[in-house]
Amino acid sequence: MTFFYALHAKKTKQVLLLLSVAFFTALLLFTQNSTSIPVFSQKDSPKAIYKGEKGIALTFNIAWGDKKAAQILQTLIRHKTKATFFLSGSWAERHPDLVKKMEEHHFEIGLLGYNYVDYPSMTKEEIKKDLLKAQEVFKKLQIENVKLMRAPTGYFNEEALNAAKEMNLTYVHWSIDTKDWKNPGADQIIKKTAEAKNGDIILMHASDSVKQTNSALPHIIKATQSKGKLVTASELLSNGEVKTQSIQ
Template identity: 55%
Template sequence: MKFFYVVNGKALKSITLILIAAFFTAWFLFIENIAQIPVFSTREGPKAIYRGEKDLALTFNIGWGDEKAEPILDTLKKENVKSATFFLSGSWAERHPDIVERIVKDGYEIGLLGYNYEDYSELEDNKIRKDILQAQEALKKLNVKNIKLLRAPTGHFDERTLKIANQYGYTVVHWRIDSKDWQNPGVKTIVENVSKAEKGDIVLLHASDSAKQTAEALPQIIDNIQQKGLKLVTVSELIANSEVKTKEIN
């Protein structure tokens, strides 16, 4: 009988250790997942948008490169896409005034992607301000004015970024669907990533030289969107046409 209790005591101890280990593993995974959830607004104050209620917005980031922007513009024209939003870094725009002019001429919307490709969540406030103002000035010199949209260059931002952007009259724009085209995972994968888009979504794409497969994937992406009966609009039109969705920064 004593042996019976000794064995169960050891078993109980083992079960307890397993449960504790399982709890901490589950907690770790929970925290890891929470860390990957994008956060977009403060409880009270400036907000960043990542989707609306209807329509769909294709957005293209351009931070560097000389080769991929024009093929993407060619594809959009060929596919008769009238509305899209391009987020341009000021330093890239200065080096490619002709492409900036074409984006405007083709009727697409332009937003700021900062000046240098830096992580705003790691910069001091004054450096964030300087980067935004430098980008703003670069686009003004190219006769691109009244820009109201800003995307954090690396996609990372915090409450400070929201407040600073708001001070300069900008709305911070994130996304709900990430094509991951910059990873060059293959045209099929890029198309599959974007195929998850639903009405109201903002889709992240790139027209920098790092995104080598985006132009090839675009016709299928556009076809899929049209088959869903979704209308392609600019981010500003998405904001104007519906109640935008935000998430809270804790």
């Protein structure tokens, strides 16, 4: 019996040790995942913003087509909702009437480059050239103070962030991707945005490839408004601390 108790105590200690290790490992992983991390490890490297602190920002990328953009714009106007549109310069050039309408109704406008190109495959100077071309379009349309940007394809690297920094632009990513361009069904788009909470930046699209975004939008607006104030991306970034995340 003495041997049994000694053996039992030894096993108990081993189990407790394993449980302790598992607990502290889980705690460490949770802490790491909950902390804001710079995009690149260098202290002074440029950063991409993926989250704010107060409010929820609806953002839309547009690169082609006008039918869905017009519908979505009208839905936002009808619901008196703030939003930020990231527009490609080539699209804005072809649809100046819609750009003007966005401006008239006080929607925020950001750059989505000029051409639909992949920034990680380009040099910093090539990226700046694409962004400058887009800026020229907005100047001609008398759209001033465009300070936000995204990469046309959504993919970016340090060269893109350095280009943004040198041009006094803020790179805005997102914390919730609805993947509405896949047309998964309005219910799935609504379900994805139901995860939103204060500080989140929601990515949607208003190009003609999205077939279900506009029908989902009234539900999204109602749900997000109940969780926090809907704001532009710039307002979200100025309402408190912003968060950055590393590129995987």
